[in-house]
Amino acid sequence: MAKAVYLHIPFCEHICYYCDFNKVFLKNQPVDEYLDALEREIELTLKQFPTDRIETIFIGGGTPTALNEAQMARLMDMVRRHLLPLASDDLEYSVEANPNFVSAEKLDTMKRGGVNRVSFGVQTFDDGGLERIGRTHRADDVFQTVQEASKRFDNISIDLMFGLPEQTLEQIDRDLELALQLPIQHVSSYSLILEPHTVFAIQERKGKLRLPGEDTEVAMYLKVMETLERHGLSQYEISNYSVEGRESRHNQVYWRNEEYYGFGAGAHSYLNGERRANIAPIPHYIKAEGLPVKNVTKLETVEQMEEELFLGLRMRCGVSVETFLDKYGLSLESVFGHVIDDLVKKELVERTGTHVRLTESGLPLANEAFAAFIGEAKVDTMHS
Structure with missing residues (x-):
């Protein structure tokens, strides 16, 4: 029985050059109709696959905070009516946020809605590096927004990336130094992966992407690990570090190969031993009659065992x-x-x-x- 919920908000104000998640430019999108469809999917799924307890909720994207304040309030209300009645007392409720698109009002709306953990996509504190990867925020935005969030939340995570174009070990040092000045309890640190059909993949094919070599990337990984450990953020997963008690419980559901709900366009679920993938194009997701599922894969026991190993070893x-x-x-x-x-x-x-x-x-x-x-x-x- 699933005890974790993921909700996908596929809208972004800007598409980053490395991202291959299911997302679209926010402008002129049918956001309200999407939220209607999302609510419908939650209701139908909970009827078909009931649960007695929800322990984690994670709203990701895209950029959930791209929603305007009224839409954010609508999303919070939807979760409050359908999911919070099933929530355990120690629910972990996370929302992903962009450092330059979170007003104090949106943070208040999230707090009132029951959110108790916020994850900011920082990636790097180097303004030139942020521009090179297609991010719209700058280092100053991070400090301002995280400080604002810390007045309301005591469980804040940031994402950092390494192996970025033209990035050096010295810049990683500087990123870590600045990250550790923030009131945060958790860091996720990932290397750049060139996903097909992204801007970076196209640039690389044309020979226009200058990336650090493999040895430098390994040195960056070890530098992140050693520095964060030394400053009291323990590595509990290959790419994740936290102060004690602030590990991401939601992500541990995935790594322990446990079942979860995935709601939204292109979202994935693991229910009753089946991997389920939702319809990805937003207009098709909105128009779907019944559950918006594109395909269902029943896992053989052998496949489940293999997944247990390569997920759990993370x-x-x-x-x-x-x-x-x-x-x-x-x-x-x-x-x-x-x-x-x-x-x-x-x-x-x-x-x-x-x-x-x-x-x-x-x-x-x-x-x-x-x-x-x-x-x-x-x-x-x-x-x-």
Whole structure:
């Protein structure tokens, strides 16, 4: 039974050069009709896939804060009527925000609506770097907005990126120094990935994108890890750091391979062992009769086991031997022992007695470890 909810708001004031999420320019979009369709989907889904408790809500995008104040109030009201009655007492309720599109009024609306965590897409504090990646805010906006948010929220996260065009290790140092001056409890730090059909992918094909080399990117990753750890933000997942007790509970649902609702155009759900993908084009999503689902994939047990490993290994604690046995009725060793042995020899993973997890040296090479489990499950054994 799903206990986490993701809501997708696919509107942006500007499209960043690296982004491949389902999003559109806000101008002239049928935002109110979209919110109508979103509410309809929530109602229909909860009837078909009921739950007795919701523990996390995450509103992402796009840019949720691109909504005007009336639309934001409408969204908050929708959540209050349909989802908050099911919420646990310790609900984690997050909204993604852009540093230059969040008025004090919108922050107040979010606070009144029950939001208790805000995540800002900062990416870098270098104004030239922000311009190069197509962001519209500047470093001053970040300081102003995060300070304003901290008057209302005591759980604030920022996103930082590394491996950006023309970025240097010195700039990463400076980004971290400025980030640590902010009243924040959480940092997500990601390397740039060139997604197909983005502006950056096109520039790279034309030879017009100057990116740091692989060695520099690894050095940037290690610099982020070491600096944030030293300043009391512990790494609990490959790309995420927090003060104690402020880990993103919503994202841990994904990494633990647990079920969740995904509402909105192009959103994904995991319900009753099925991965469900919604219709992505907004006009088609709005016009959908019944649930706006484009495709449903029923996962075989073997596929679920593989996902358990390559998602769970993202967390620093790793994959729980006991949880694996409880979920699948087979021991982790009987299914993947041969893969784990090989990765232990390569010093990419280690056994702790209760978990299998990435080693320190395995962190920068995590994708190699994840890939090793694909197609390697042995489930013809009867013992566990």
